[in-house]
Amino acid sequence: xxxxxxxxxxxxxxxxxxxxxxxxxxxxxxxxxxxxxxxxxxxxxxxxxxxxxxxxxxxxxxxxxxxxxxxxxxxxxxxxxxxxxxxxxxxxxxxxxxxxxxxxxxxxxxxxxxxxxxxxxxxxxxxxxxxxxxxxxxxxxxxxxxxxxxxxxxxxxxxxxxxxxxxxxxxxxxxxxxxxxxxxxxxxxxxxxxxxxxxxxxxxxxxxxxxxxxxxxxxxxxxxxxxxxxxxxxxxxxxxxxxxxxxxxxxxxxxxxxxxx
Amino acid sequence: xxxxxxxxxxxxxxxxxxxxxxxxxxxxxxxxxxxxxxxxxxxxxxxxxxxxxxxxxxxxxxxxxxxxxxxxxxxxxxxxxxxxxxxxxxxxxxxxxxxxxxxxxxxxxxxxxxxxxxxxxxxxxxxxxxxxxxxxxxxxxxxxxxxxxxxxxxxxxxxxxxxxxxxxxxxxxxxxxxxxxxxxxxxxxxxxxxxxxxxxxxxxxxxxxxxxxxxxxxxxxxxxxxxxxxxxxxxxxxxxxxxxxxxxxxxxxxxxxxxxxxxxxxxxxxxxxxxxxxxxxxx
Numbered sequence: 001x002x003x004x005x006x007x008x009x010x011x012x013x014x015x016x017x018x019x020x021x022x023x024x025x026x027x028x029x030x031x032x033x034x035x036x037x038x039x040x041x042x043x044x045x046x047x048x049x050x051x052x053x054x055x056x057x058x059x060x061x062x063x064x065x066x067x068x069x070x071x072x073x074x075x076x077x078x079x080x081x082x083x084x085x086x087x088x089x090x091x092x093x094x095x096x097x098x099x100x101x102x103x104x105x106x107x108x109x110x111x112x113x114x115x116x117x118x119x120x121x122x123x124x125x126x127x128x129x130x131x132x133x134x135x136x137x138x139x140x141x142x143x144x145x146x147x148x149x150x151x152x153x154x155x156x157x158x159x160x161x162x163x164x165x166x167x168x169x170x171x172x173x174x175x176x177x178x179x180x181x182x183x184x185x186x187x188x189x190x191x192x193x194x195x196x197x198x199x200x201x202x203x204x205x206x207x208x209x210x211x212x213x214x215x216x217x218x219x220x221x222x223x224x225x226x227x228x229x230x231x232x233x234x235x236x237x238x239x240x241x242x243x244x245x246x247x248x249x250x251x252x253x254x255x256x257x258x259x260x261x
Numbered sequence: 262x263x264x265x266x267x268x269x270x271x272x273x274x275x276x277x278x279x280x281x282x283x284x285x286x287x288x289x290x291x292x293x294x295x296x297x298x299x300x301x302x303x304x305x306x307x308x309x310x311x312x313x314x315x316x317x318x319x320x321x322x323x324x325x326x327x328x329x330x331x332x333x334x335x336x337x338x339x340x341x342x343x344x345x346x347x348x349x350x351x352x353x354x355x356x357x358x359x360x361x362x363x364x365x366x367x368x369x370x371x372x373x374x375x376x377x378x379x380x381x382x383x384x385x386x387x388x389x390x391x392x393x394x395x396x397x398x399x400x401x402x403x404x405x406x407x408x409x410x411x412x413x414x415x416x417x418x419x420x421x422x423x424x425x426x427x428x429x430x431x432x433x434x435x436x437x438x439x440x441x442x443x444x445x446x447x448x449x450x451x452x453x454x455x456x457x458x459x460x461x462x463x464x465x466x467x468x469x470x471x472x473x474x475x476x477x478x479x480x481x482x483x484x485x486x487x488x489x490x491x492x493x494x495x496x497x498x499x500x501x502x503x504x505x506x507x508x509x510x511x512x513x514x515x516x517x518x519x520x521x522x523x524x525x526x527x528x529x530x531x532x533x534x535x536x537x538x539x540x541x542x543x544x
Contacts, residue, residue, distance in 0.1 A: 068441055088447040094438050102460040111456075112446040161446065 012043035015165065015197045016065065021074035023060055023223075033222035034060045035071070040216060040225065044164075045195045049202055049212035051251070057223025058201045059169055065199060066092045066167045078165070088112060090165040091158035095174050099142045099154050105129065106138045108153055112161035128156040131190065148179040152186065159190065165197045172207070184210055188235055205255070209248045210237055217254050227254055325508040333512035342496070347520065350481050350492040353409060357416025358477045362470065365421050369428025370462060379429055386426065394419030394480050398487055411488040412481060419480040420473050427469025431462040464532075471528035478521045493517050 023035035034057045042048050050058040063069040065076055067085040076083045078090065086092070091112075099108050109128050113121045129138055132152035142150050151171060158166055168187075172180040188211065191198055202208050208215045212231055219226040231247055238244060309327045316326045325333070337343040372378045397418050401411040435458060443457040485494025493513050500509035 066445070068444075086441070086445040086447075088445065090445075092441070092445050094442065097436070098438050098442050100439060100442070100457075100460070102463070 012046070014041050015044040015046070015078065016040075016042040016199070017077050018061075018065065019075050019077070021061070021064060021071045021076060023057065023064065023069070024072045035064075036222035036224050038074070038223070038225055040228075042197060042199065045197055047191055047198045047200065047211060047213045049200045049208035049215045050218060051202055051205065051208040051215050052218030052223070053220055053255070054203055056218045056220035058203075058218050061218075061223065062092075062167050062169055062199060062201050066090060068092070088161050089163050090167065091161060091163045092167045092169070093154050093158050093171050094169060095151070095171060099150050099157065101142045104139050104141055105134055105145070105153055108142070108157050109160050111157055124160055128160045131159070131193075132156040132186070146179075147175050148183060151175065151183060155187070155190065159194065159196075163196065165199070168198065168200045170201055170203070173202075180207075185236075187211070192235065205248060205251050206239075209244065209251065210239060215251060217251060229254075325511050329508040330511045330515060333506070333508035334516070337496075337509065337512060343516070346491060346493050346496050347516065349489075350485065350494070351520070353412045353484070353489075353492065354416055354474075354477050354481050357413040357481075358420050358474060360413075361417045361420035361424055361473075361477075365424035366428045366466065369425040370432040370458075372425075373429040373432025374458075376433070379433065386422065390422055390426070394476075395483050398484065401484075402488055407488055407490075409489060412484040412492070415484040415488070416477045416480050420477045423473045423476060424469060427466060427473070428462070431465035431469070432458075434465065435461040467528070467531050471525065471532070474524055474528055475521065478517075478524060482517055493520075 018038055018040040021035055021038045022033070025032045025034055038061060040048075050061060052058045060069065064071045065083065067083045067087060067090070092098075100111065103111065106125050106129070109125045110121050113124055116124065125138075129135055132155060134149060134153060134156070137145065137149065142153065145153065155166075155171070171187075172183050175183060184207065187198075200208075200211060209231055215229045215231060216225055217227045217229065218224065229247060229251060233241070233244060233247075312324075313327050316322070316324050334343065337346075372382060394415055397415055398411075401414045401418075405411040405414055439457050439461055440453065443453050448456060481492065482494035482497070485492035486498045489495055490499075493516060497510050497513040500506040500513065
């Protein structure tokens, strides 16, 4: 079970590669190692979950991949090109607090589309409004939307610029458990329709096993990759099947938790 | 009951439900809403009656009656002074306040954006802040003499610091997540300012502008009592000095109050602009 798999799934093009990435902060004169020697390859169109306890550096790793942070050492490449900063081809989805409260649903989805002509933009907006099920709310402001709707709005805003990759940082963490389940299947539906490469950060083991092609299990202080677990179950996944439970329990053990409350 | 069960799904936000039921109540209670709207006016009428009775029962005549005050206002209108004084006061406020806004807002936003500048400047701002703008009156007269320029300067001084502090705070409280999202969509520095920074600071700035305009209106009256020979503040001092016309004094006070109220209503209508209102409508 403890195999260190860093290569991408065979036969697919490598989209993202993280090579020997370390990250060190200096806080109050003390060095903190947030990430240590992280190696990971993600292939084109793959759905990868970064899983770990809070404080394990998974969000930091995501931020370095998106170009918001520069690693202390090591390199991150997308399509063989070094990441030098945030890029509209790779959109970061914050929790629902990332939507712009001063813009309507339409305004938010159209935010990254100012280069298109007006009819093209309107068509694109209408398409994504429909895809995330916000019809009838085009002129509404985020304050008038529920948490789940805001989250879908932010995903729509990200997809509208047609990025190759999506980075999602615990996107459903603030939602209630029922909405969270709905959002997971919506995200899978969108992913299957658009085949973006998705890196998804979560601390929820079930969420990771339900969504990902591969689950990257991280350990804390310093953040390292403990294990990479391929989830070889076709979607839609039967979450009471024997294989699902085996995979999930394997990760529970890996993290050092007994599967009993 | 049936309705509430149907709307239990996530896709229907609570606010929409509340608005729908509010609409129904509006139809039913149109008349009682009218009475509620009338209440403040009834209360004012009651106060005026009480004012009248109290003054009449008091032989020393410590205040003019409401009717004498109305007479005073009519007197001002008859001598073409009312409009002239109101315009004079508004003119000074407009200049002093606008100059302060034009200088303080960009400066404050820039200071707030660069956290180090804010840390360096904060102590001196906190020392200057408690100094009443009225303490500048002697210096204003020394620099600009008795006249409009002094009054404008005093209003400028009174508006500048509050606007600067509001702008610093507004810039500081723009969440990083909005700036990062903007950068992620490929915005350059100018676009970040226009499309993220400007809308994000606007609600706080409007509140600051509204409160500061109230301060400016307070300052102009005080400045006119000393530094000029026209305007509503001058009217009050002049009416007392030239023959104890207390009806004109109170008339001046009433007009000052009314115009201050109208200025506030005007600024509040800015808060109602939808794209500015986002921060007020949350929670």
